[in-house]
Amino acid sequence: MASVASPAPSATSPRHILIVENIAAQAQMLSHILEVEGYQVSVVDNGQSALEMTARIRPSLVISGVKIPEMSGYELCRQIKAGPGLSQVPVILVTNLSDPNEVLLGLQCGADSFVIKPYERSHMLARVEHALSNRDVAHMPEDGPPAEIFFHGERHQISASRTQILNLLMSTYDAAVQRNNELHESRQQLRERTSEVLEVNRFLDSMIEHIPTAVYIKDAKQLRYVRVNSAEEQLTGISREDMVGKSVHDLFGQEEADRFTAQDHRVLASGIIEDIPEDRFFSHSKGMRLLHTRKVPVFGEAAEPTHVLGISQDITQKKELEKVIADLHSALKVRADDLEATNKSLESFTSAASHDLRSPLSVIGGYAGLLEKNYASCLDENGLHYLSVIGKRVKSMARLIDDLLSFSRLSLQEVQKTDVDMNGLVAQVVADLPVSGPGANKPAIQLGMLPSAPADTGLLRQVWVNLLSNAVKYSRHTASPLIEVSGRVEGGEAIYSVRDNGAGFDMAHCDKLFQVFERLHTDQEFEGTGVGLATVRRMVTRHGGRVWAEGVVDQGAVFHFALPVQGG
Template identity: 65%
Template sequence: MSTFDHPVSFLPGFGEGLELLAGSTTEVLAANHLLDSMIEHIPTAVYMKDAAQLRYVRINRAAEALFGMSREQMIGKSAHEVFEKDEADVFVAQDRQVLARGIVEDIPEQRYSSRSKGLRLLHVRKVPVFGEGGEPTHILGISEDVTQQKEMEKEILSLNSVLKAHVEDLEASNKSLESFTSAATHDLRSPLSVIGGYAGLLEQNYASRLDEKGQRYVSVIRRSINSMAKLIDDLLAFSKLGQREVSKASVDMHGLARRVIEEMLQLHPEGKKPDIQLGSLPPAQADAALLHQVWVNLLSNAVKYSSRAVSPLIEVSGRMEGTEAIYSVRDNGAGFSMDHYDKLFEMFQRLHTDEEFEGTGVGLPIVHRVVTRHGGRVWAEGKVGQGAAFHFALPV
């Protein structure tokens, strides 16, 4: 020990100072080690250059993988010593701009030919690092490989373009089909009216000359005309759904269903009327005129298919569930087999014969189309001879 060191070692508090210094040094080393470990294991390429000569002073493991070079090949070298001239010129120009402006440079898409991965697209951020004097001492670079992301974006754009073309084709086809349906239903009314007129004249002028079989033939013609007229009306209503814009507003669903029930019971023939129980229904954001068709079709179906029950009962209910308002119409009528569920909402598909229950097979497709145009969904369940329940949900 020197003569200078000897007395200093005995200064009061000198030992405690050394302990504090050792402790602080340990903390700094631990913090640096943690920071080094974080940078090294970040899955994105991170590198640093000195501001004076733009030479690499540090790169992490992800940068080695991206550039296809080891850190020993890059540390202490400039961009022109490790990259192709054209690419190096771009990198150096960016670095100088960062140093001159003193702000972060964000390059969303930069092409780079990696030695190990080929042509890549990088999202590059370059950040100036300032010293105590306020002058930039280093440049921090972060290069994220976004090649796969960009390829997926292009694929999505391509798929969206194809989908848009298909949607436009479908819309055009639907418009053509709707125009055809409208024209066809209009053209069918004329010959139907002629047939109905002649059938009426036959009954009026020749009833006394017709035997029982002839009168039965005229009756069959009459029923067929009425059935055809109903089908034409339903087809026209269905085609108009595609032409009408959905105009949403707050709808009192309880009041709307009550009015439909009252109208239906007024038109119901005297005798065995169904017991229709209306529960509380939550309001909805919907097109009231279109929803009126939904209630008419669901309730008229329930009345029709429960008409042969000993005590026809129809229950109308509603509830809120998550982000949906759900409405249900349940009856104790003929029901249906779930084996044929896939046909339930298809055009002209009927689960009962005309001898059992008259119908056109258009009512439920109208319900399905109206509800789905509102962004909702429709479903049902039933058992043969034990009734059926139809539900539809609307977003709130």
């Protein structure tokens, strides 16, 4: 460290302090403390340079460490006190004061004060002010021979003045008091930390004891149990009194004990956690079990493992359930394959049946048409009525075949969901509805704001067509038919409703509404095949939704369906 020299101080200049310290960080810290208080500071990093600078600038005070290069702090102090015109320069020695001989060395070299490392700012400044204030008093000449003291059985002569000796001893006493206070504070902190550690240990003990997973600890030298919790007792069927202090060879079978010991040795040798996903173990209370075990090395201060921590989870039931689930999955796969084959057979049958049913219907319809065209004049009123009934039934049967074919194919059609603008979709369906017929009153249709939902647009269009067509059909004999469409979001679902003021229905028969071929009105009242609402339910449930209805006879009905909007 380069020295910083200054000219000799004048009467009005700030008092000059020379710092002798070879550790740069400590020198910089002390310089800052003194400069903030207005002192002029110079710094050197060895005893020889400090002696030369002291002779040159005659500082007001020298603060020196005792272990410095080229010349110890004690020798530096002795030479300063012996130098011409320098004996009145006070010297403060900064030391750990770890050896009682340091006090004697300080007295012999004539030091004025001690400051013990590590020092506080206020304590250092107090010693500096004391040394500077007593500079002239401490070195007044005294008559009489040097003082003699006995220390460790030896006689020592101290040539320093009695005031200087007193100041040094007082600073030493002050330092001892400071160290004693620090020791008292350290002891108090140690008691507090010990109390905290004990509290933490009690918490950990309670947590380990009551955790439902088996936990045990073995010493690294002999692999004997030193700690087990209640879950380990329950798992092994052995009390902790019988386990603690014993090894696995004292408690378990030879094959198991050898395997467990080999695991422990691997963990201690590698110093890393070993995970054992499946380990068979015979429990004294539960029989053969399957464990998932983690073994953890516990390190001491010497960075060597001192213990092995084991954490074992009984996964016997879990593995049994996994096997059951795997068997179920296999069975379900077989069932799914059977269903797929059945669906394909059904589709083939439906297509064939549709063709086989359509052929005779076409023949019947064709001959009925020819009969009406060529022989209508030969038929009386009953004959014409019979032809009309045949024609209507042929058309109704054709619609039924089409509806059944569409219904059967719903389970095969893939649902492709997108975010559907329900307001736009319903508006298009309403625009395309045949809202009137012979002798029917045109209904008023009120559309509320409808929330969007993830759905297959094609399937959902058919849901709205079926529900709105039903509402139009069953309200056409009402004087002022009214259909209201509304929607809302509730509990993770978008709920839609179609309300009419038409024929309604008896709630006692509500469970039949959504079943194939089940109708609550006759063909003479309202035409239909009995498949439309069943189709609605199938399409909605394929979206993960639900349908339901409410009604009162001659007061109308409301049909609801709900689609999931969260995670759909």
